[in-house]
Amino acid sequence: MKLVFAGTPDFAADALKALLTAGHDIALVLTQPDRPAGRGMKLTPSPVKQVALEHGLPVYQPEKLRTPEQQAPLAEIDCDVMIVAAYGLILPQVVLDLPSLGCLNIHASLLPRWRGAAPIQRAILAGDAQTGITIMQMDAGLDTGDMLSVHVTPISASDNAHTLHDKLAQQGANAIVAALADLPALQAARQAQPVDGVTYAEKLKKEESQIDWQRPAVELDRMIRAFNPFPSAQTTLDGAALKIWAAHSVDGHGEPGTLLALDRHGIVVACGQGALMLTTLQMAGGKRLDATAFLAGRSLMAGIRLGD
Structure with missing residues (x-):
């Protein structure tokens, strides 16, 4: 043919x-x-x-x-x-x-x-x-x-x-x-x-990529997966851009955007409903890292807020 x-x-x-x-x-x-x-x-x-x-x-x-x-x-x-x-x-x-x-x-x-x-x-x-x-x-x-x-x-x-x-x-x-x-x-x-x-x-727009921590964790989980690889879901840490490449919803509650727990398995962040465990992250200008590598050398602790 x-x-x-x-x-x-x-x-x-x-x-x-x-x-x-x-x-x-x-x-x-x-x-x-x-x-x-x-x-x-x-x-x-x-x-x-x-x-x-x-x-x-x-x-x-x-x-x-x-x-x-x-x-x-x-x-x-x-x-x-x-x-x-x-x-x-x-x-x-x-x-x-x-x-x-x-x-x-x-x-x-x-x-x-x-x-x-x-x-x-x-x-x-x-x-x-x-x-x-x-x-x-x-x-x-x-x-x-x-x-x-x-x-x-x-x-x-x-x-x-x-x-x-x-x-x-x-x-x-x-x-x-x-x-x-x-x-x-x-x-x-x-x-x-x-x-x-x-x-x-509709075509994805970069302005859609900013994470709103007031949203339920299950929605943010889908957003992070949908925006990988483009345009990538993003928030901020200490005023610097932070890309989230992989995460999944978990139990937890607190002020949306607040870090609830940090260990080798991931970084747990409170959402509007439930919580999200971040497992692959990337700071602006840095490499994509799993949670263990990301936390190495960083003085992060529970109570810090993302997106401020």
Whole structure:
């Protein structure tokens, strides 16, 4: 099957690798333009571009796809299907109509729940018990197209955005290969998304990353996991920024933000309801450390408040 592939981050790169392994003909790869990254802010190709170049695939990196000139490289290809995974650009109807069998999207949620940019993080934040992959026949709406297949995965109490991302990336890669192998039947049986249960997964904002110790510990536990690795949950210690990378809720009560206990197992902090045991932390400019290493050489004691 002759394909065009559109994607940008690691999530999409896994799908591109799977399609290549399955023997599909990738006629063109679309991905976001190279962006500054790292300490030196050097222009860096996306993970999808890196995979494409490793396999000698042609790459197209338009800023937009609004004009006939921008759409021309796609219009020149007589492809069967376009596969889209976390591409980052909205595809106009004229582009959606180019492939003979349309455009398929690999979406990291159980649609119609968590349409939008950050479905993995929002599912963890909301305390969802499960999420998954939906293979969707794209239309011009925001993740509103008909569903071809749905693949469920549980969200464990230890999952953070990184671990859940990796599970869903592999699930999505497997799901799109399976969908292409049975595409006529899936398209014939495709189902519209339910009207009920629609939620939107807005892009994460850095201002969301500040920990409010007045909130219940179970909510902060989910927040810390959802914001790992980006943008990371943060508070302050003695006026300096402190990132919290891992924690879990425990019994305890006290003035929110107050340190209740400190030992090799973690640092227990009172919350609005219950307490949170911090197990992996990082001071501004420092390394990420487990609780034992973090406490070594620091004169912390119960009664100190975080976030002041």
